[in-house]
Amino acid sequence: MTEFFQLTLFGLSNGAILALAALGFVLIYKATGVINFAQGHFLLIGAYVFYAAMLVFGFHWSLAILAGIAVAIALGVLVERFVLRPMIGEDAIAVIMVTIGLSSMLGGGVQFFFGTSPKETPKFLPAGSLDLAGATIPYSRLAAIVIAAVVLTAFTLFFTRSRHGIAMRAVADDQQASLTIGISVRKVFALAWALAAVTAVIGGILLADLTGVSANLAGFGLVVFPVVILGGLDSVPGTIVGGVIIGLLAQYSAGYIGSGFEQIVPFIVLIAILMVRPYGLFGQTRIERV
Amino acid sequence: MPATATGVFHRSYTSELRLRHTRAEKTRLVLVALLVLAMPFLVSPYWLTIVNQIGIAIVGAIGLNILVGYTGQISLGQGGFLAVGAYTSAILHMRADLPVPVSIALAVLTTAVIGAFFGIPALRLKGLYLAIATLASQEIILFTVRTWDAVTGGTDAISLPRLEMAGFVFTDDFHWYWIIAGFAVLAVITGRNLFRTGLGRSFMAVRDQDIAASAMGIDVTKTKVLAFAISSAYAGLAGALTAHYTGIVTWERFTLDVSVLYLAIIIVGGLGSIAGSVYGAIFMITLPALITRFGQDIQSAWSEAAAKVPAVQVIVFGLVIVLFLIFEPRGLNRIWQRMKDYIRFSPFRY
Numbered sequence: 001m002t003e004f005f006q007l008t009l010f011g012l013s014n015g016a017i018l019a020l021a022a023l024g025f026v027l028i029y030k031a032t033g034v035i036n037f038a039q040g041h042f043l044l045i046g047a048y049v050f051y052a053a054m055l056v057f058g059f060h061w062s063l064a065i066l067a068g069i070a071v072a073i074a075l076g077v078l079v080e081r082f083v084l085r086p087m088i089g090e091d092a093i094a095v096i097m098v099t100i101g102l103s104s105m106l107g108g109g110v111q112f113f114f115g116t117s118p119k120e121t122p123k124f125l126p127a128g129s130l131d132l133a134g135a136t137i138p139y140s141r142l143a144a145i146v147i148a149a150v151v152l153t154a155f156t157l158f159f160t161r162s163r164h165g166i167a168m169r170a171v172a173d174d175q176q177a178s179l180t181i182g183i184s185v186r187k188v189f190a191l192a193w194a195l196a197a198v199t200a201v202i203g204g205i206l207l208a209d210l211t212g213v214s215a216n217l218a219g220f221g222l223v224v225f226p227v228v229i230l231g232g233l234d235s236v237p238g239t240i241v242g243g244v245i246i247g248l249l250a251q252y253s254a255g256y257i258g259s260g261f262e263q264i265v266p267f268i269v270l271i272a273i274l275m276v277r278p279y280g281l282f283g284q285t286r287i288e289r290v
Numbered sequence: 291m292p293a294t295a296t297g298v299f300h301r302s303y304t305s306e307l308r309l310r311h312t313r314a315e316k317t318r319l320v321l322v323a324l325l326v327l328a329m330p331f332l333v334s335p336y337w338l339t340i341v342n343q344i345g346i347a348i349v350g351a352i353g354l355n356i357l358v359g360y361t362g363q364i365s366l367g368q369g370g371f372l373a374v375g376a377y378t379s380a381i382l383h384m385r386a387d388l389p390v391p392v393s394i395a396l397a398v399l400t401t402a403v404i405g406a407f408f409g410i411p412a413l414r415l416k417g418l419y420l421a422i423a424t425l426a427s428q429e430i431i432l433f434t435v436r437t438w439d440a441v442t443g444g445t446d447a448i449s450l451p452r453l454e455m456a457g458f459v460f461t462d463d464f465h466w467y468w469i470i471a472g473f474a475v476l477a478v479i480t481g482r483n484l485f486r487t488g489l490g491r492s493f494m495a496v497r498d499q500d501i502a503a504s505a506m507g508i509d510v511t512k513t514k515v516l517a518f519a520i521s522s523a524y525a526g527l528a529g530a531l532t533a534h535y536t537g538i539v540t541w542e543r544f545t546l547d548v549s550v551l552y553l554a555i556i557i558v559g560g561l562g563s564i565a566g567s568v569y570g571a572i573f574m575i576t577l578p579a580l581i582t583r584f585g586q587d588i589q590s591a592w593s594e595a596a597a598k599v600p601a602v603q604v605i606v607f608g609l610v611i612v613l614f615l616i617f618e619p620r621g622l623n624r625i626w627q628r629m630k631d632y633i634r635f636s637p638f639r640y
Contacts, residue, residue, distance in 0.1 A: 035418045086616045092417035093364045097557055098615045100550055104608030112601035222429070222546075225422050233418075264433040267426040274411055274423050 015247020040221015405522020
């Protein structure tokens, strides 16, 4: 039972961060129809910018987070303008490959400035742990769940209440109709990329505190695929449900099947879902069938 | 054909079916053949290793291009299929004591079967979804390799002895060049001819419009599974060659990065073109080698900059993919054709 508690909590906190990364992914897919393979590298950039601001330049952690978010917005807007805009109307393979090329550039950039060795962990979440029914529960994990929940709620409100959020949903629904009522589709695309980068950076900062800063963080980006396919590629609530399910499943398989299985069970689930219900739990059933 | 001709015209079906129509094309073929024969005598040992790597990459890239470029099925699983080829051949040779040619042939067959199996999601999925499904195949294959200790040796590398055939030991790159060049040429010829057959043309029909293809009587299911099988067979051959050429098989050589490298090769070279696969392999293998070489050259003069070279290599790799996709999505093959047209029609623009 103790182990079960422990695994559940670790699964929930990983799932919360996964949901953040997946949220950025879904934002981009919903608004622009692009599958972003560089999402994991946005996490990486967030973690390294946070590390650099806090431990290299010695900023307070709150300023470091702001620095991370500023870099994320700039990065998102630049990427949209110079890499993705020329690709509008191209084949799926070209769009996928351009984001893969982008991820290579971002990963190489991090390696260029920071080298390959893992960095000291910038700690800002509360230290210490809570004993609950025999399980040791670090406060940092609880804090990560709370922060992720707050950010996810904020985004849900943004989509339902704010003008910009509603404009983004309109563009996702029908680009031409949005243009005719005066929504700037270009601005919405830029906004989608900027927001996606911001969510990824927040996820990256949380991961930096929980697991340390190293190039391995980018691997987290691959686990986003099972999450978004399970939840539905174009569904915001789907990212939360998908993130939590995949996070828990990975921890349980590591705990009860054997260490290492957490890397593979999500992908087996991914294939199973693609074969049975490719649009996921909450996605729109718009997938082309052959 | 007169030099002033502005196009290629055919008066009979046999002339249309010919692979090479003009005298210039025939001359170039002879020149390329001579270059292939002279290559090992012209380059230094360091560059001969690179040439051998290019040869293996050509085989794998043609395989991937058959699937992605000609059949339109995106695959991020090439690294996994290379791993299947490499491990099958290595295990059959070491554990079952089969001679190398037999183990390579069986590796090709095994990879084809496994490739067809992982192609099953393609029957229901297209585009983005298929890319994600093949990404999962890649992860599943590599995970199996890493954890199936009894057969693959898990995360430990398998070392292979030097290749020995009929009493002759293939010791260095020079000996291996002839094997690899032979297979690369074979891959080019079979690849080029595949698309003169009905099967090859049905691949292209499925790529261009699958519904129209099935209306014309093409069995789309069968065609897709065959495309995966044939493509994986090439990957299996490339993997098996890597195993015996380098003498060491480890899962780290077949990660997702390798799948991405092969996709980059065919995009930079040109999707849906056998010649493009060759150009792409040459370009994408030579470029990092040149950068590494540059790093070694400046090592003594400016060691801080030399330490940054591996990072620059990764950045340049990404940059090349992005720039090609933005400025010339049809790759080096298209650039080469434009150059030819420019010279042919000069001084006119078209």
